[in-house]
Structures are given as C-alpha cells and as structure tokens.
Amino acid sequence: MSSDRRTALLVLPVLLALCMPERVLAQRASVTGTIQDSTGAVVPLAKVTAQNKATGISRSAFTADSGSFRISSLAPGIYDVRIEKNGFKTVEYSQVELAVDQVQNLDTTLVPSSIQETITVKGESIAAIDLNDAETGNTITSQQIENLPLILRDPYQLTLLSPGAIQSNSILGGFSVNGSRERNNNFLMDGTDNNDAEIPGLSLPQPSLTALNPDSVQEFQVITSNFLPEFGRNTGFCGGHREQERQQRLSRRRLLVWAL
Numbered sequence: 371m372s373s374d375r376r377t378a379l380l381v382l383p384v385l386l387a388l389c390m391p392e393r394v395l396a397q398r399a400s401v402t403g404t405i406q407d408s409t410g411a412v413v414p415l416a417k418v419t420a421q422n423k424a425t426g427i428s429r430s431a432f433t434a435d436s437g438s439f440r441i442s443s444l445a446p447g448i449y450d451v452r453i454e455k456n457g458f459k460t461v462e463y464s465q466v467e468l469a470v471d472q473v474q475n476l477d478t479t480l481v482p483s484s485i486q487e488t489i490t491v492k493g494e495s496i497a498a499i500d501l502n503d504a505e506t507g508n509t510i511t512s513q514q515i516e517n518l519p520l521i522l523r524d525p526y527q528l529t530l531l532s533p534g535a536i537q538s539n540s541i542l543g544g545f546s547v548n549g550s551r552e553r554n555n556n557f558l559m560d561g562t563d564n565n566d567a568e569i570p571g572l573s574l575p576q577p578s579l580t581a582l583n584p585d586s587v588q589e590f591q592v593i594t595s596n597f598l599p600e601f602g603r604n605t606g607f608c609g610g611h612r613e614q615e616r617q618q619r620l621s622r623r624r625l626l627v628w629a630l
Contacts (some may be wrong), residue, residue: 382434396530399468401451402440403476405433407458412437413480416455423448444472448493459483465493469509470591507593508532515584525587526557532592547594 401420405413414435421428424447433439451463458480468474476496481489510528520527526545529535534548542550557564559582 381481392450393398398439399446399472399474400471401449401466401468401474401476403438403478404454405437405439405453406477406479408479408481409601413455413458416453416458418481419452419454420444421450421452423450444468448468453478453480455480457482457484458488460488461491462488463491463493463496466496468491469511470589472509476609505593505598506595507591510590510592512588515587515590521586523584524582525582525590528590529592532594534594535592 377576398620403418405416405418407413412433412435414437415431416433416437416439417430418433418439418441419428419430420441422445425445429441429444431439431441446468449466449468451466452460453462453476454460455604459482461480463476466474466476474496508531510525510531514528515525518528529545529547532535532547536546538544538546538552542552545555546552547555583592
C-alpha cells in the first residue's frame with residue numbers, strides 16, 4: 371500500500387468526525403456542576419469520574435479554577451459519578467441514570483477530612499433537572515418499551531404518552547402535538563434524519579423511513595417545544611431514539627462460539 375493511500379485512510383475518519391452534525395452529538399448525555407467546600411469556596415482541580423455501569427467505560431475531568439466541570443458525549447445509561455480531591459471526603463453518586471440529550475447537574479459540596487472516606491449518594495435521590503436549556507418534553511424509557519403493549523410493534527406509538535400528543539384522524543395516521551400538523555414532526559435515529567423525503571413527519575412505515583424494532587430501541591425522547599437549533603427542523607415535535615448498545619451481547623456470542 372502506497373504512503374499516500376495509507377495517509378488518506380488515516381485522515382478520512384478524522385474528517386468524517388469533524389463533519390458530524392450537531393444532532394448526532396445530541397444523542398449523547400452530559401454531566402456538569404460546580405464543586406465547593408463547606409465554606410462555599412470553589413474547589414479547583416478536583417477529579418470527576420463518570421463510569422458506565424453496563425460497559426465499564428469511564429470518563430474523567432478536572433474542575434477548572436471556577437470549580438466547574440463538564441463531561442460530555444456520554445452514552446445514555448446508568449453511571450457511577452465519583453468526585454475526589456486530596457484533603458476532602460470523596461463523594462460518589464451511584465446509579466445515576468442519564469437519558470438521551472440529558473444534561474445532569476451535580477453541584478457538590480466537599481467536606482474536609484484528614485482520613486480517606488467516601489460519601490455515597492443514591493441516584494434515586496438526584497433530581498433530574500436540566501438547567502442547560504428550556505426544552506420541554508419527556509423520555510420513553512426501555513422499561514416502558516418492554517412492558518407497555520405495542521400492537522403494531524412500533525415504538526413511535528408511545529409518543530402518545532407525551533403531554534399534548536394525540537393520534538390524528540387523517541388518512542396519514544400520524545401524530546399531532548400541541549395542535550401542529552402531523553407532517554410538521556421530525557424523527558431522528560441515533561441523531562440522523564429518519565423522515566420520508568416526500569411526506570415527512572409521519573410515524574408509519576414510509577419508503578424512506580427506517581422501521582423501528584422495539585427490541586433494538588434503548589430509549590426514545592420526545593421534545594414538544596423550545597427546540598434547540600439542532601432539532602429545529604419542523605414546528606411539531608422532535609422524536610429521537612437511540613438503539614440498544616450491542617457490544618456486550620456480541621461479546622457473549624463470541625465467547626459461546628469460541629467455547630464450542
């Protein structure tokens with residue numbers, strides 16, 4: 371292989387990543403916050419680590435001089451978030467659930483300590499308040515997709531669980547949200563456009579619409595108003611779903627094959 375071709379193969383993935391649309395990145399979640407001590411003074415250079423419980427993958431960041439931190443591009447899932455700094459008790463938030471496009475705020479106060487101690491905060495006690503934007507909507511979880519009846523096996527039916535969403539009575543069979551037309555909706559799959567080119571905004575299978583398998587959908591976010599720019603394609607609602615992480619399942623299959 372020539373050196374020019376080898377260089378092109380190395381540069382191409384980088385260029386594709388730089389050209390990735392913002393809405394693809396919006397299918398990820400973030401953790402942010404400000405770290406202070408018991409006197410209210412900010413704590414710089416505190417280490418914050420977020421570990422995905424399903425994959426074991428962890429991401430770390432250090433607080434800035436202002437005591438603030440942000441860990442972005444986290445895959446939606448369950449996380450343990452650990453905050454540590456020499457001379458303070460370590461704080462660990464366990465079982466923090468992050469949804470698609472969620473920005474979880476974890477403002478924390480560290481308590482001085484001369485010995486190594488850890489304070490554990492259960493994720494259930496953390497309010498899922500997004501201070502990052504003014505979007506309104508809700509998230510359809512994997513538990514709802516698995517447990518609620520889906521006669522047509524179409525996860526988009528669960529859009530009707532969102533406030534302001536009704537089934538339209540037209541021949542198109544779509545959804546109307548907050549009184550908007552059914553063709554004014556926007557569907558995304560893993561951050562990419564999933565609308566029919568001729569009749570956009572419909573949930574039923576169309577020639578250019580990728581049909582969804584509920585067994586492969588991790589969760590589904592419905593945004594009904596105050597869209598961010600990356601979601602502002604139409605005036606109805608924005609529905610974005612994320613496929614299940616398959617890495618663990620594939621690893622098990624590979625182990626079974628090798629065992630045979």
